[in-house]
Amino acid sequence: MSAIQAKPLRIGEVAELLGTTPRTIRYYEEIGLLPAADDREQGKHRIYTQADVERVREIMRLRDLLGLSLEEVSALLEAEDARAQLRREIRETEDPAEIKRILEEALGHISNQLELVRRRRRELEQLESELVTKRRSIHKRLGELDT
Amino acid sequence: MSAIQAKPLRIGEVAELLGTTPRTIRYYEEIGLLPAADDREQGKHRIYTQADVERVREIMRLRDLLGLSLEEVSALLEAEDARAQLRREIRETEDPAEIKRILEEALGHISNQLELVRRRRRELEQLESELVTKRRSIHKRLGELDT
DNA sequence: TGCTATTCTTACGTTTACGTAAACTTCTGC
């Protein structure tokens, strides 16, 4: 499974990949949405892994698709990060009650997100069906025109 | 069919109905998104019909659901208004070629919107299925915990 | 008719999410 680690990217390449700008990526780091590599010396170039790219993509997706503010995205991702951390801790825990608690909390978060996404999807479907109806009506009139 | 014309509303009532504020509604009028009743004298209260409410609702829907800027919403609604106007003119036109042209233009606009909506919906569905997968994996682990 | 809640107008303020500029530094290819 372990994919070959793609070559590290620079900020401009990441930006182009995602259809955004370096400024945006720096900004996300600035407000804590992206982790700042703590071993980067002042003035040195930032480097990004594939995982970093995915994270930025995820940020933009939540921002655009769900219309969340960056602060909301932040809260959401922090919760996810916390869960990821806990998942690592789980490996060292033997207490099944504790594991269960952690998993159930994660479940709660995911269910909440899912609710959000589903509500949005339903609203979009509503809008879509209204448009389809409109379109059909136009088609009908165009058809009548030919008779 | 003709529904009883509900009583006219004041700006605060409209705002509450839609979960927004009077300021927002005035702002939409200010930038031309909402028509300004031309018979309202300076200082008099604005009054809104049910149709007005629906228009504001539509604006907010396009804004939130599709993530359009108010300028984009404006362009989109102006196109719709123009079509509505043309539909009225159609009744006075006998030239079928002209009618056809108008209808086909409308069709184009609607199809564009539909594409936009569908793309968004598909993206949301993608996100949704990822969340479902995550959730299932957690459920599975919770299940294993009980054995 | 008077009271009070609501609205109006005007105008400046605010937040979010970056854009832009400048002066300097780091990388990378040759």
Add this chain to the structure above:
DNA sequence: GCAGAAGTTTACGTAAACGTAAGAATAGCA
């Protein structure tokens, strides 16, 4: 090892979409 492209830091700028405040006017109601 150097030229040029890309990146860094700092700091001010900005556009969109309203928020807010003040002073005056209006509208529904007792």
